[in-house]
Amino acid sequence: MYYTQEQIDRANQADLVSFLQSQGEQLTRAGNEYRWKRHDSLTVRGNKWYRHSQSKGGGPVDFVMEFFGKSFTEAVELLTGEKGAAPPPDRHCPAPLSDFRLPPRSTDNRIARNYLTAARRIDEDVTGFFLSNGDIYEEAAHHNAVFVGRDESGIPRYAHQRGTAGSFRLDVKGSDKSFNFCYRGEGERLFVFEAPIDLLSFLCLFKKEWQKQSYLALGGVGEKALLRFLSDRPSIKTVYLCLDNDAAGNDACSRLVPLMPEGLTVHRLIPLFKDWNEVLQHRAEITDGKYLREAIYGLKEPPQEETVEIIRMNEVDTQTVEWLWEPYIPFGKVTIVQGNPGEGKTTFALRLAAACTTGGTLPGMKSLPPFQVIYQTAEDGLGDTVKPRLIEAAADLDRVLVIDEAKRELTLSDERIEKAITQNGARLIILDPIQAYMGEKTDMNRANEVRP
Structure with a gap:
């Protein structure tokens, strides 16, 4: 089943108190929050929940999946009362390249979903979003997770397979690395990562209104996908390089900055650990919410127009x-x-x-x-x-x-x-x-x- 981002957002805006009451659950008021009688360490307030015994919380979709045993699409349906649609068939048509074909899909995404949420700790709502729109799916033969890269028209041009058991990784034959796994928002900021897993992990760590901006995985440290993305999206004004905290990431940042067009502002965000997924794996231990080791601003700045010195008449002494x-x-x-x-x-x-x-x-x-x-x-x-x-x-x-x-x-x-x-x-x-x-x-x- 396929749900639009608008439907997913509507599900995540549901009032959990009203939802639990509609399910016949008993709640006890505690100040501005409510305690769920069935799980007394859990409190809800508006569309947020928090389980104090596990230092874990989230939104309505996470809640329904966690405590009612529903899949992502089932959770959205239960919260909104709306049926999903079949995925748009044109989203999965092969690109007009004779040797590129997306791997056949599995009948469901159960193994890939479990790999992302359990092994990689990617939040259910983030995982569900990309599974729902077909940018991530489970291939049939070996149950690998497939990350799809599309062009501006939504046509698949690239696919990367990641083993759900072991360390298998492979770009699908005929993939055009100019179109790597990404999310295109309408904002002026682009966040750049080495791998799709790092991109997804970053979204979990910095989730507020993430859909407004753009995110790109390079599939390594090459510049091809970055330069193509910037060419297709001239509205991008600021680029955040979010590459790994290691020698390869450092070298890549130094190499990529001068390759980017003039007029852009470029910053670097360095993860607290080696990469963003490692930070996500330790999220519960980072109680202060500081997931960055360092932010380096101004690696590249637009040419500065000379400022005209102005004197305001209210600053002039009368003589x-x-x-x-x-x-x-x-x-x-x-x-x-x-x-x-x-x-x-x-x-x-x-x-x-x-x-x-x-x-x-x-x-x-x-x-x-x-x-x-x-x-x-x-x-x-x-x-x-x-x-x-x-x-x-x-x-x-x-x-x-x-x-x-x-x-x-x-x-x-x-x-x-x-x-x-x-x-x-x-x-x-x-x-x-x-x-x-x-x-x-x-x-x-x-x-x-x-x-x-």
Whole structure:
């Protein structure tokens, strides 16, 4: 019989108190839980049960199989009241490869199921899920457990046989190792294992919402299945390498990381023991639930986009502006005087310098104590033009200073500007015109855009 994942989920959401009462069982309330009179060490709460004497618990499907002796499909039917369907025949059609055929099936999966649940300790619900959808089955001739790998269309392309007694292992002839045993979820994470048993064991250890993500067994440590899976599933963003905790697993991780496409994030999860099934076998002893020896993050990261540094205005300290001529010219700032040729920009600059050196004012300007002014010009001679015009403006010539450019032309990046201001206590520097002081790399084709 075949049950969909939706039906299995519905069975595992069943309320165990209501179920036991419907079966005529007697329960005793103990706080938020109920004790089952037939097994007084067992408590149930909602869809969870726990047998304290054996430190064992689980969900409704496990419960019905454990205490009512039902098979997986019988348990789902009893909990949901729904009949299963026959497995979809197209799920088991051979792949279009002439030499690949799935081994004939046994009439039931009893021996394979017992091997997985008893010998390997795989939980009944996980085992039942993969048996139900045909990804695991029991072959007829030797009762081996067969793990089926399918392509994106669900067509079998690979099969691995694992002996249920002894150590027999064999890939079925014609298997394409690009399509190994896996589970495809809709999430962005892929967990990668060496063997199907490790994959199943991991699901038992980290069961919460496991169906949302994807899981892949490599059938060893080769990269073929991994690269094909990533190619078929570009939605995968993060890969967790869950290979064995041994030299081969370590070497494989080092080799696989650089082979994966750029843009992925790759981490490694190292099991507490050699492999995940060994961890599962010791699960009852690991009381703190820490099944990892180590998690190594960032083996591979997507290229990081440069972060733009942002300043939030609520972090900026408010400062008071000191004005030379409010609201036109503040101290400590750059002020550009813009105008067409012949409109008197230089005349204005000279009269401003004169007012600053004498304590005088311009219209609307408050009087300030006289101070030093540095006046640099690249267009007018100092002796024949600048000085006569400063005298005409009644400037204090002793307070008008000029940085000597006889040996070296001045630029805005010249350290002499800062030194001249500091050494002479100047509070205003005038550059006329400003583009003459921008240095050699200035684009003079755009000079008129900044000409004061």
